[in-house]
Amino acid sequence: MADEIYSFECRAKRIVTFGGGTGLSTVIGGNSQLDDWPENPFIGLKQDFPLLDVVVCTTDDGGSTGLLLQELPMIGIGDFRKLLLSLILHKNLQKLHGLDDVLTRQIIRVIHCIFNHRFPSGCRNFQHVVNPLLVVPRHLRKYCPKDLADLLSSFGRYVSPGGGGPVIAPGGHCLGNLLLTAAIFQFNGKTGSNRHPGMDAIEKGIEALAQAIGVTPGCLHPATPTPGQLVLRYSNGVAVRGQRKSAITRRLMPIDRVSVECCEVPRVSEVVCRAIREADLILFAPGSLYTSIMPILQIPPIVQAIRENHKALKILGANFWIQEGETDISRRSRDRGFRVSDLVEAYDHNIAGGSEGLFDVVLSANLEHMPGSVLRNYALEGKSPIYLDRSSVESLGVLPVEATIYSRERLNSAGVIHHDPQKFALAVRALLIAHQRLNLKQERGSLRRFSPRLMKPPRADAPLLCTYYKQIGAILAEKRFSSKTLRNTMHEMIWENRDIRIDHLKYFCGARIVPASRWTRSKEWDNVLGYYDPEDRILKVHEHANLDPERLRDNLLTALGESLLGRYLKSRHWVNPEDGLHWGARRYEIRLRPVQDRACFLDDGALRAYLRLARMLPCPHDLNTFGITLNDREGFLPPGLLFGLLYAWYLNNAYGGIMEYEMSLLRWPPDKLIPHQLEERNRKQALVRFFRNVVFQHGDE
Template identity: 25%
Template sequence: MEQRVSYRVPREYGPRVAVIGGGHGLSTMLRGLKQYTENIAAIVTVADDGGGSGMLRQDLGMPPPGDIRNCLEALANTEPLMSQLMQYRFSEGSLAGQSFGNLFLAALNGISSSFDAAVSRMSEVLAITGRVLPVTTADVRLEAEFENGASVVGESKIFYCKKREDCRIKQVRLIPERPKALAEAITALRQADMIVLGPGSLYTSIIPNLLVDGIVETIQESSALKIYVANVMTQEGETEGYTVSDHIAAIIHHSAPGLVDLCLCNSSPIPKSVAARYAEEGAEPLRGDVEACAALGVEVVSRPIATVEDGYVRHHSVHLARELILLHAERSVRIAGDRFGRRDNGYRMEGRRRTERGYEDEKK
């Protein structure tokens, strides 16, 4: 029987976690993580150019606020009314489809010295747990090149171009290439005990962060536990037909070998009726080809981290966060000493006892 670590550390002493990505997957994970640790740094892509974010980007010349706003809301500790206000979307007029949270961040950007300063101010207003950091403040665009040689510029156009070309994405790049990373993002990665990539869209939420100057190099130099959280399903218009190893190979192709240690995958069953609906769109449960991942130097760990909401498969925020924290604990119990001065680093191995040589099974 597998021995699992139980977690009993106060949130203020929780591990320092740096998460990298964008989209709803990242904000979902953050809602769970803040229940286990206050030491969170969310490093978020700024390549989005669609929807309300794209409109503000075009009209005001500011970085896209949408993914940043989602993360701020996920980490917020505010009254219910403030939360409702930030999530409110206008339904009529020229603001139709735009969220108040986006407009609020845009206003803060207008009175602040920089976009990252505006994000910091909004963090204070929402009294968030941890920090939210744009990966760069440069005005970047995302370009995708397909295996047949076709290419398209604009994150929001990649889905439609892939459907039209009907072939895999070969690579993506930022325009301009290798923009400078936000200094605070580099610092957060250096200080992290655990670095988490994803969950989120492979080519439009995760990989764009790895194309920013200094991000990959800092992750490589870090001694933190590095985990890639795989999506539960393949994504229409981006990763149809992909396996887990295909995702990892794409990450390596855009960064470097050995960037992550583990890949956390879902083991919860997907209802047949739900899977059938996804199949109509060319999506399917992501297959964890363990041996192929091992050949890429990545260990696959499967845990029940998915749920079904309104017919859609999603990561369960609390279950996902708990498994990440426990994985960090399990990989940390062998580390000598305790930087917080607590016995056993605050972790307890169920069914085991601590000895001078480590942990061993308790005698029945």
């Protein structure tokens, strides 16, 4: 059988792969970010399937890509850099430059070094951008053909001062990303335009760089040229924007669904749609479920083309390990991470029409004989395997297949489990043979536990991220900050929490670090070190919070949230017991200003609705007075402080940690609670819904 697999002729088979991140590039041609990749670069699917089309997710917003999105109207391109390396073919390099095997290997090392070189944060020296060969060790520079060196240099000059293109300070960037950005924007028409590059400019830019380094023309495609970003919605109702947020926040809740917001209706190349319809094999590469694969399948023409192809074998590549922030909590059972059936059900739950017609087979790693020491080491990092629950997968109408698709060599040498490009390609070959003989697309009954949702198409009127970033900067520049560092911190904090609306920034006029000796805020209610002062409209943060960057951001977010209420209070006071209350009880009352004097983000109806959710009830004889009656020792968060803390918690519960305890009741299923707890849970769920729909205006589906 092994001989048959190796001899199986698959060079005429057309294959389309979807994905992003490290998983896609690894199975295509090895993980090109690894230092030892140049030692064995010509492996993986690219070697077995020359008729290969790679469709890449474009919503990445972290690292170097995130910095580019702050400055330019563009899609996320970080994964393209990885794939350009992984797609290099030996024969293409030899034909292009007339090289023997030894020189070809040396050029690979040169290209690998240039593309993966990362500039230190804050670097503004363009010397190595203008002349990329300078980042290569001296003994290797002589192997770079002059025409390649000249082309890369021309791209570098384009994004350097005086080069005619957008000037991009290199600090924090991968050099390969800068070169690819230059290649794309050279075809984008008028320099300085806020028009994002269309499909033509992106394809020409990718091709210009791809052909120069030995990548087969026309095989690498963006899922869409339309810039957009992810919206992740958790099972507690919180919805937040940005791919990176899933990794840096710890919601302790499963992701319920994912959607995409674009600046216009997302377009798809007809070349991509045709490749999908004509494919013999469609592969969803291993990778981040919600941030690498799912965004692609939010684009209707791509899903339609996949379903219209009835001949292709469709394979879902399962991940080895759960991913913290994405697949660490199952929607079906919140006390464990994902199993393979959870991956399948996630597509059912998130894609219009469910997973029907998307894949026939799920390919999973055989981890039965994994050494206990390796599993223990991964467990110490918070990682556990995604096990194949075969019967559950079969009940979903998908054929489960296990194979040894990890590298035993890397397991033995480094104690890690990574996809092995050669073994993965071999498994795909075997599945094609099995499909040819047995028809793996035969109908299997589906007993899906979840009914597919009817999803709205992606939002098509979101602002470009660079526009949002520049608007923030312009608004903050007009406000008073006690230091430039504080202004920069707030700018980056808002960028990281892009659910903050531009109109949230108009209710304060500055921010200040307050020395401990001048801190006059009462600690009767809390020990929060940041607040909004409605008298001078300043966000004030205690100097102790300034000692810890995370604590500073936490308190800035809280104060910013409080500022949205503006000057809504005319007065506040405790009602004395002798004023009519029973012994052992106390009452707190507030009186609202007239609507025109409040300077409040919330309109009158929304403000009153919020106060009720904060347990403040209107007085029957005076509708502008709200109050709450408490037992003598009962704790209480005043509505202004509660609003600020909820604002910070909603955006990032790592910042609003004070509220994580308060809101932890949402992690309990309703049927496990007694009536009093259920009532409190419902109130907190309503608060989340209020912030999602009214404050951050995500809206309901």
